[in-house]
Amino acid sequence: MVKLMPRLENCTWSCSCAARGKHKNQLEKTAVGLAAKVGEMLSSSVSSSPLTLVGHGTRTPSTSSLRSSSTNSLNLNQHLVQRSLVLFAVGAFMALVLNLLQIQRNVTLFPEEVIATIFSSAWWVPPCCGTAAAVVGLLYPCIDSHLGEPHKFKREWASVMRCIAVFVGINHASAKLDFANNVQLSLTLAALSLGLWWTFDRSRSGLGLGITIAFLATLITQFLVYNGVYQYTSPDFLYVRSWLPCIFFSGGVTVGNIGRQLAMGIPEKPHTD
Secondary structure (H helix, E strand, O other), rough: OOOOHHHHHHHHHHHHHHHHHHHHHHHHHHHHHHHHHHHHHHHHHHHHHOOOOOOOOOOOOOHHHHHHHHHHHHHHHHHHHHHHHHHHEEEEEEHHHHHHHHHHHOOOOOOHEOOOOOOOOOOOOHHHHHHHHHHHHHHHHHHHHHOOOOOOOOOHHHHHHHHHHHHHHHHHHHOOOOOOOOOHHHHHHHHHHHHHHHHHOOOHHHHHHHHHHHHHHHHHHHEEEEEEEEEOOOOOOOOOOOOHHHHHHHHHHHHHHHHHHHHOOOOOOOOOO
């Protein structure tokens, strides 16, 4: 009986050790499971918050994309203002030069009280022509982008300068050339204007906008002459000369080419039907 007691103690100690081992294993498994769940919750919360700061001075991709989009929109607005100012200056300068030629040849007549002493032109002619040039120059690339037909024919400044020279030559011909009647002069200038479009543009949008500009500008000019703002000598197309739409058409094509060239620095947006 005395020899059996140590065996019972050994059995009791081994059973208690085994129970403690199982309990310890269960606690470890429970702790691992809780840690895994906490990690999943933390990762999901971090991914769902777009404005969470990671480290010092770093931001999530959503914040950087917002910053880049705002920067791009600011650059586009600045580029738009710069193009508008350049087009306005070009239109005002060309109006002064070309209108001076018309006045010297007595093609257009202004009242003496509105004639400026420096350029012999009415004060309102340069700002009106400059505003019209800015609108037309910005409209051409916008129409090209909307139609999904980017204009790529002779997109270089040398071609634009030649187009300006041809337009000045057409305006000079309207004042200098002497024909038997205005109809012959109008047909000649119409052929030259279409030749200018074919040489430097060749786009459907350019042709359509040129015709629209010629129609609207002629209509506005008829209204101004009718109200006595100024007048044309020997009018044969209601109150104006019949070749005037040709001048407006070639001028619209020329300013449109300038506007397209200025807009080349902006990446073109893909067209979606």
